[in-house]
Amino acid sequence: MKLGVICDGISRDLAHSLDVMDEFNLSYAELQFVGDKEVGDHTHDEIREIDTQLRDRGKPVSCVSRHVFAGLTTANTAGDAAHTKHMDALKRVIEMAQIVGSPLVRIMTNKKEQILWGHGGAEKWNVAHGAWDKTLPLIAPAVELARTENITLAMETGNGTMVNSNWTGRKLIDDLDAKDALKILWDPANNCWCHETAYPDGYNTARDGYIGHIHIKDVQVNTPQATLEVRRMGEGQLADQFKPLADALRADSYDGVISFESVYHPGNGDFEAGFRLCIDRFKSLFGD
Numbered sequence: 001m002k003l004g005v006i007c008d009g010i011s012r013d014l015a016h017s018l019d020v021m022d023e024f025n026l027s028y029a030e031l032q033f034v035g036d037k038e039v040g041d042h043t044h045d046e047i048r049e050i051d052t053q054l055r056d057r058g059k060p061v062s063c064v065s066r067h068v069f070a071g072l073t074t075a076n077t078a079g080d081a082a083h084t085k086h087m088d089a090l091k092r093v094i095e096m097a098q099i100v101g102s103p104l105v106r107i108m109t110n111k112k113e114q115i116l117w118g119h120g121g122a123e124k125w126n127v128a129h130g131a132w133d134k135t136l137p138l139i140a141p142a143v144e145l146a147r148t149e150n151i152t153l154a155m156e157t158g159n160g161t162m163v164n165s166n167w168t169g170r171k172l173i174d175d176l177d178a179k180d181a182l183k184i185l186w187d188p189a190n191n192c193w194c195h196e197t198a199y200p201d202g203y204n205t206a207r208d209g210y211i212g213h214i215h216i217k218d219v220q221v222n223t224p225q226a227t228l229e230v231r232r233m234g235e236g237q238l239a240d241q242f243k244p245l246a247d248a249l250r251a252d253s254y255d256g257v258i259s260f261e262s263v264y265h266p267g268n269g270d271f272e273a274g275f276r277l278c279i280d281r282f283k284s285l286f287g288d
Helices: 014-023 044-056 081-100 131-149 166-175 188-194 198-206 242-251 271-286
Strands: 002-006 028-031 061-065 104-107 152-156 182-186 211-216 218-222 227-231 257-260
Touching: 002 014, 002 061, 002 271, 014 028, 014 044, 028 257, 044 081, 061 081, 061 152, 061 257, 081 104, 081 131, 104 131, 104 182, 104 211, 131 152, 131 166, 131 182, 152 166, 152 211, 166 182, 166 198, 182 198, 188 198, 188 211, 188 218, 198 242, 242 271, 257 271
Parallel strands: 002 028, 002 257, 028 061, 061 104, 104 152, 152 182, 182 211, 211 257
Antiparallel strands: 218 227
């Protein structure tokens, strides 16, 4: 399968990240922060230099990943100042993606309301009425822009966002009739917070053409205590799900990229050290 890494999880020094990618034979670079800037904030000259580095090293870009729409709430509306700021950033990210040859641009969704639908009385007392319907028009302009620019958006399943599971991701795509331009960027570890089991539940929900990109890391969540711990790969709550998930992806000939997300450190804040402790396990599970 196509394996890569979110480069700034190793280092924001792109040249160093590419050296480490070569060391571990990882092919696909996902760009999020390069140098002191988030993607979408680089100058044209800086983007050209980034593109030159990647092409000279033979590293295709899998996804350009800015936190577009993160932080918006259901109080926001399409076209207001905050939404417009995110749309302007999305335009810049798409331009960067076109230069570096990325097929995908990552977006997020607005902040999570916990209970969106209900029955048996919950529909009166517990549901955040209208929250889902207010989300759709925030994302719809991004879908139209993607269609115009002939690029695909990858909507990440986030811990604290309206789309925090493959189920809600699929529903949003269907509600917007956007399967042509919008895919799920599936982060199974993020989905642990809402207790969506990665395999078989999460995978079977999205397997029929909804998954555009995958992030892999391992975690342990404690929802009652509002605590998240990133763990060395294979030592968190996804440990017994990685292999059947990888087997299912192979069986279904998944042709997207799987990016390792290096957000673990061994207690000292050194994320490259965390990467080195995890990457062989990642490759042994998801590699050929």
